[in-house]
Structure formats: structure tokens, C-alpha cells
Amino acid sequence: MLHNKRQRLVHLHRCQGMTRRVLRRLLHLDPSLSQIYLLSITSISNYLSINKNQAESIYKDLHNLRLINETITDLHAYNVITIVDENYPPMLKTIKDPPVxxxxxxxxxxxxxxxxxxxxxxxxxxxxxxxxxxxxxxxxxxxxxxxxxxxxxxxxxxxxxxxxxxxxxxxxxxxxxxxxxxxxxxxxxxxxxxxxxxxxxxxxxxxxxxxxxxxxxxxxxxxxxxxxxxxxxxxxxxxxxxxxxxxxxxxxxxxxxxxxxxxxxxxxxxxxxxxxxxxxxxxxxxxxxxxxxxxxxxx
Missing domain, CATH: 3.40.50.450 (Rossmann fold)
Structure with missing residues (x-):
């Protein structure tokens, strides 16, 4: 249902347990943001160097159809800017912890x-x-x-x-x-x-x-x-x-x-x-x- 990187990024940003720091690490490890949807809880824990409770929270929301549908709906209802978009504010890119x-x-x-x-x-x-x-x-x-x-x-x-x-x-x-x-x-x-x-x-x-x-x-x-x-x-x-x-x-x-x-x-x-x-x-x-x-x- 999530057909492109941008949709996946907005969805991942909403997942419980997915902090900005972890999400930036994931972007570095897998620029397409597609592989994480195929991983088990243990694999997510190892892949992102996080504890299993955090990995379990992420895994549940990765496969939460309600959250996926909400993400797609909101992408159509609101103006959403992601850090991978060309129109992302250039001044924000220079700060240490830019919003994703x-x-x-x-x-x-x-x-x-x-x-x-x-x-x-x-x-x-x-x-x-x-x-x-x-x-x-x-x-x-x-x-x-x-x-x-x-x-x-x-x-x-x-x-x-x-x-x-x-x-x-x-x-x-x-x-x-x-x-x-x-x-x-x-x-x-x-x-x-x-x-x-x-x-x-x-x-x-x-x-x-x-x-x-x-x-x-x-x-x-x-x-x-x-x-x-x-x-x-x-x-x-x-x-x-x-x-x-x-x-x-x-x-x-x-x-x-x-x-x-x-x-x-x-x-x-x-x-x-x-x-x-x-x-x-x-x-x-x-x-x-x-x-x-x-x-x-x-x-």
C-alpha cells in the first residue's frame, strides 16, 4: 500500500519506537526504506541497534493497516514536507536535529x-x-x-x-x-x-x-x-x-x-x-x- 519512499518515510515517522535518530540511521542504512518492512522483530533490533521492546513497537506499527491508511489519507489531506523533498527548508537542514x-x-x-x-x-x-x-x-x-x-x-x-x-x-x-x-x-x-x-x-x-x-x-x-x-x-x-x-x-x-x-x-x-x-x-x-x-x- 505504501508505494514510494516518501509515503514510507511519513509512515515510519509515526511508528511507536521510531525516534528521529533511529529514522535517520535507517535512511542511511536503507535509502529506499523498503527493507525494514520485511524484517522480524529480532532482525529490526539487530539492524537498528535497538532493544527488542523498541523493535517490537516498531514492528507492530509497520504492519498496522489502520496506521498505514491514516498515513495515506493525511498525505492527501495535508501539505507534507519530508527531509527527502526538494522543497524542504534549507535553513532547517543545517541544524543538528532537523525534523524528518x-x-x-x-x-x-x-x-x-x-x-x-x-x-x-x-x-x-x-x-x-x-x-x-x-x-x-x-x-x-x-x-x-x-x-x-x-x-x-x-x-x-x-x-x-x-x-x-x-x-x-x-x-x-x-x-x-x-x-x-x-x-x-x-x-x-x-x-x-x-x-x-x-x-x-x-x-x-x-x-x-x-x-x-x-x-x-x-x-x-x-x-x-x-x-x-x-x-x-x-x-x-x-x-x-x-x-x-x-x-x-x-x-x-x-x-x-x-x-x-x-x-x-x-x-x-x-x-x-x-x-x-x-x-x-x-x-x-x-x-x-x-x-x-x-x-x-x-x-
Missing amino acids: VLYGYGDQSLLLKCPSISVIGTRNPSKDAYKKTRYIIRPLIKDNWVIVSGMAKGIDSFAHRITLTEDGKTIAVLGSGFQHIYPRENKLLFHQIGENGLVLTEYAPNVPPKKYHFPERNRIISGLSFATLVIEATEKSGTMITVDQALDQGREVYAVPDSPHLPQSRGCLKLIQEGAKIVLSHEDIQLDWNQQLVSLRNI
Whole structure:
């Protein structure tokens, strides 16, 4: 029923026990992804160097007709991008742990558009956070920057809504499948982004949000962007995970300063103390981008 490598890759990505690391190993061992369907549990264990419990989970789903049918249905119902496709986002290929499969809703051409910046921050923003966000990113939006964020409460939602209001382009990266939008109050925002921008997730449509999904998806947010801009953040927050991912990927990190008496500012001040670039206006970001363009032209 799975007639080509692409279908097999999407199916394998959904199999219980099939991690991204194991799937990449399998792609290396068997580029056609056809041999594993012929193996026994013991053979899978030996072939992929995994324990028998993990191999048994994979074996069951390899031959699960319901899962195979769901895979084929979703391939027709959704825009699916795999790591073997020509239109896979080139910026994501450079990160250490690129997503193997992405589900998209909206304009996939945005994945090839430059420049882009991820705009992130606390889910519990200060009373001035919206104005701060708008002040920094509105000129970038007007200059055709793509704004990337995670569609969470707070700063993420501000970034998406400001971009849509300004008729700009935005990409939202989810920590769940399209049938389980989180947070629920952002269902309307989800559809607005899908109609005017792009929503991405590496989770199959029927996968609900789980706590560990959000740190995982953060590497995609930073990986899609030239730089990461932190508007507000407390000292210990999920925002800092995205910052760590961005630094690990060699991306620029910017932070907006504010009063040390403001809890939502302390994370930004700490980032600046540790070497993040201070952003007082969009010009600080635009200048770095222009300098990078000059450097690339001189290579």
C-alpha cells in the first residue's frame, strides 16, 4: 500500500519506537526504506541497534493497516514536507536535529523567504509588552521580514497578530497536531495564520500536545530564522530553551531591555549580561542583517 519512499518515510515517522535518530540511521542504512518492512522483530533490533521492546513497537506499527491508511489519507489531506523533498527548508537542514517530517497549513513558499526572525517571550507579558513588540517588529514587517513564533499565549500571539494586522507574513510552529490546537483560545488565530501565512508542526494531525513537545518545537522556531528576538522573559522560562537552541545553531540572539524591577525583563537583562545584543529599535537588527548580506556577497 505504501508505494514510494516518501509515503514510507511519513509512515515510519509515526511508528511507536521510531525516534528521529533511529529514522535517520535507517535512511542511511536503507535509502529506499523498503527493507525494514520485511524484517522480524529480532532482525529490526539487530539492524537498528535497538532493544527488542523498541523493535517490537516498531514492528507492530509497520504492519498496522489502520496506521498505514491514516498515513495515506493525511498525505492527501495535508501539505507534507519530508527531509527527502526538494522543497524542504534549507535553513532547517543545517541544524543538528532537523525534523524528518513537517505538516504545513498555508503558504509553504514562506519557508524559502528571507529574511526571517523568530520573536519569542513570556506567556505572561507585562502591560507594555504589546507596544514593545509592535515598536520593534512593525518596521521589519513593513520591510517584508517573515515573523516566526510558536503561537503560545503572550508574546508569541502578539507577534503573530501584529504581523497579520500589518498585512505581513508569519510562520507559527506548533507543539501538537492540527487536530489538537493549543492553546484552545488560539483556534481562530491558527486559521488566520493558515489563510495568510503558514502553520507548521512535526507532529501528525491526531497527536495531542505533550509537555516535551514544546522544547522540541523550539529548535524549529530558531532554526527557521536568521535570528531570535526576545521581547520579555523571566529568568527561568521556556523562552530560554529557544535561546539555547538558537545559540547552538549559530543564530544571532537579541533581547529588549527594561527595568530590573519588572520580572518579565529579568531574563532579557540576563541574556544581555551574557552577550545577547541589545535591541533599542528595529535598526539594530536590520543593520546586522545588512552586514551579513555584504559578507555573503564578498565570499
